[in-house]
Amino acid sequence: MTVRHCSLPPQPAPAYPPGLAAERLGALIGGRRLWVDGTVLHYCFFGDDTAGSEIAVPGTGRTRWVPWGGAEEQQDVVRECFEEWRGLGPGLTFTEVRDRTEAELRIGFQLGDGSWSAVGRDALRVGVHERTMNFGWDLTAPGERATALHQIGHALGMLHEHQSPYAGIHWDDEAVYAELAGPPNHWSRDRTYHNILRRLGPDEANGSVWDPQSIMQYALPPGLVLEPEQYHGGVHPPGTLSPADKEFVLRRYPPADPPLPPPLVPFRSVPLGLGPGEQADFRVDPPETRDYTVGTFGEADRVVVLFEERDGEPRFLAGHDDGGTAHNAAVTARLVKGRRYYVRVRLYSAWGPGETAVMCW
Template sequence: MTRRYCSLPRQPAPAFAPGLAAERLGALVGGRPMWVNGTVLHYYFFGADTDASVIPVPGTGETRRVPWAGTEDQRDVVRACFRQWQGLGIGVTFAEVADRCEAELRIGFQRGDGSWSAIGRDALSAGLGQRTMNLGWDLTEPDGHWTALHGIGHALGMRHEHQSPFAGVHWDDEAVYAGLAGPPNHWSRDRTDVNILRRLDAAETNGAVWDPQSVMQYPFGPGLILEPEQYHGGVYPPGSLSPADKEFALRWYPPAAAPAPLVPFRSVPLGLGPGEQADFTVEPPQTRVYTVGTFGESDCVVVVFEERDGEPRYLAGHDDGGTPHNAGIRVRLVKGRRYVVRVRLHSTWGSGETAAMCW
């Protein structure tokens, strides 16, 4: 086994209130990392001399700086992969920015730190000086395009395909541990568990069936998979976006429809199914603090964007998933400016209707 793999750190399980119904909990687990559709994801490449990790030099008591900057050739590979995802016609768009404070995705190229990415909206919890993605080897090498496509898949909310419970994979655990412990990965048993052997919850998967051709599927050589029998000789995905990858992206991020107006003090019913979204525009009649929120027995994400130069820029958001409360955002809106409100439904858990309102 010589392929270098994406290495996600172990993350704490999301905390939800005890006693939630299984269907409601599954909707929250599956939808929690997903961006609201229509989001512009701004990405930034670290490059300044100050952008580096300081790591110890073994046996010396000294430290050294390992820069996060990548070459222009490597950045071009990542740009091309963003364009490839964008070319599917998804409702999320990507824009490169030169200011890290404007970026939801901040990308480094630190050698020796592996390749990894935050999963979807988890990127928002990283500090502005921190990476949300690292691409830790030369992307101009043959597997570099796969590495970048895979990392962006994580940034869109996708998990590792080979960890799907629908795969029915029976591993030779000790062979997997031994293969990953050696070069070029040098993984601990815990890291191998997190990234290969641990099965995902069914709600976390990219789809309802295993897709061995997915860009989120690791390639594996012979001797690691005991069952299914046809994979004794290994799994060799092509390293490109599969039809199921494209279906996932378009299911969560369909081409954005024109938003409807949300007039202050007039509620709008939300006839949404789990994972569906409603978009509204708000043109405030006066400058003041407004509340934007939802009503009804539902778990929703509500995000408010302000249009700047024709582009929606994130202003505020609230996810009420798993709580008995509705999403509500108090935000100052300025007369003469245009705002976009996006409401994504995780689930409904009662008989009452749901609605959105600005007041």
């Protein structure tokens, strides 16, 4: 095989309490990596030699320093791909920043470390001086622009398409292991299983139908797929955004409503009235400078995110996901009089009777 593949590192499965209803659990699994709509994702590139990795030099007992910075032409490919995703018009957008502490997505170009990305909101669990995305080979080579589109798909919350339970793929397992163990990937059996053979749950899949043309689908050589029969000769996605990829991003991140969201006034609760997967946005103009808490009420699973407006765009301040617990999501932060803040509340599902609401105090 001459094709290099994205290699997502294994992540621990979320620990939800036993006994959750299937509908509630499915909503949590399907939405836990998604950003709230209206988020501005800030990305930055590691651009100097101060950030990098110590790499063992085989057979010497020594290590060498490998910086994470990438050449301008490599960065330009990634910028163009962010613009292509943004051009679809989702309610989530991207902005490049220079300060890595201001970025949710931090991008390195360490050769030999593979190409990979944190999936969706998993990026928030990565330290601010660490990478959330890496490109391990030349993106300017023919066909490799697809690698950048693919990793940004992961950053949006998409997973590998060939692992969809709706694909109905019957693999020749040992042929897959042998193929990926060779150059240029040199993968272990565990890595191959995690990125290819492991089947996703139906609530994790990007869509309810397999899309072999997806940017999230691996190119596969002949001899790995036993069924469906038409793929005995391999799977050959075009390396571009498919109609289903575009549908995913617009369904999960519908274009944001441009009017100013309604105010959230201290000590005045607002009913939410949301359906599963829906979102409500509010603005907060604090009457005084102090610590405020924004919290939800009612028996439901929600994620609450607080943003501060800086230079005309929302910047992430704090968030809380109460999914799968008996608690209500709440965040506390110091808000400054004269500045504007935004609260976004997305519902996974309501699991009890009565209304749900949000309030700040």
